[in-house]
Amino acid sequence: AQKVTQAQTEISVVEKEDVTLDCVYETRDTTYYLFWYKQPPSGELVFLIRRNSFDEQNEISGRYSWNFQKSTSSFNFTITASQVVDSAVYFCALSEVVGGYQKVTFGTGTKLQVIP
Amino acid sequence: EAQVTQNPRYLITVTGKKLTVTCSQNMNHEYMSWYRQDPGLGLRQIYYSMNVEVTDKGDVPEGYKVSRKEKRNFPLILESPSPNQTSLYFCASSSSGRTHYGYTFGSGTRLTVV
Numbered sequence: 251a252q253k254v255t256q257a258q259t260e261i262s263v264v265e266k267e268d269v270t271l272d273c274v275y276e277t278r279d280t281t282y283y284l285f286w287y288k289q290p291p292s293g294e295l296v297f298l299i300r301r302n303s304f305d306e307q308n309e310i311s312g313r314y315s316w317n318f319q320k321s322t323s324s325f326n327f328t329i330t331a332s333q334v335v336d337s338a339v340y341f342c343a344l345s346e347v348v349g350g351y352q353k354v355t356f357g358t359g360t361k362l363q364v365i366p
Numbered sequence: 367e368a369q370v371t372q373n374p375r376y377l378i379t380v381t382g383k384k385l386t387v388t389c390s391q392n393m394n395h396e397y398m399s400w401y402r403q404d405p406g407l408g409l410r411q412i413y414y415s416m417n418v419e420v421t422d423k424g425d426v427p428e429g430y431k432v433s434r435k436e437k438r439n440f441p442l443i444l445e446s447p448s449p450n451q452t453s454l455y456f457c458a459s460s461s462s463g464r465t466h467y468g469y470t471f472g473s474g475t476r477l478t479v480v
Contacts, residue, residue, distance in 0.1 A: 256408075283466055295474075300467060341409065349422075351422075352462075353411075355411075
């Protein structure tokens with residue numbers, strides 16, 4: 251069975267610090283997809299990134315970067331020079347084929363608080 | 367604007383009174399799904415639909431029903447709500463159920479059952 255673990259329940263950092271959110275997954279498939287979503291205090295869920303299992307290249311988008319390591323089954327998310335607007339709950343998710351269709355499993359989320 | 371529209375945003379109801387949460391998407395997406403979000407448990411899938419008239423149970427389907435009569439609509443029905451269904455509910459859609467490109471989520475429905 252697929253599983254996503256976000257061991258960090260809550261993290262607090264001071265503005266401008268770097269922070270890494272951990273995500274560890276379990277799957278038996280060789281083909282799967284990994285995602286990160288952001289849920290700001292307003293409550294909506296926003297898609298941040300999708301990564302397929304065959305692409306281990308790290309990705310950078312502005313202050314955000316993602317480190318995918320199949321050897322450790324991890325897909326970690328780093329925010330550089332954090333800002334107050336980064337305060338949110340962040341969810342990692344795994345998608346793999348079950349019965350011919352994609353099944354998406356979410357982690358329990360990490361609440362990030364950036365203190366000004 | 368491409369979006370998933372959920373209604374209502376907030377709902378307080380009494381135990382046993384049937385209710386429906388509507389969900390509609392305007393992106394011609396094949397795949398739609400309902401999730402509930404509870405503190406410490408993250409997002410758990412209730413039901414999903416791969417296309418019109420094709421639905422299946424997720425991880426926590428007990429006490430819920432869904433239907434997919436039209437591609438754009440995927441209502442969530444609680445026939446006899448109970449207090450343990452108090453939660454934050456999200457509808458989500460994705461272009462395909464066979465290759466997942468990521469969800470577009472609705473704004474959420476906060477349901478309280480007293």
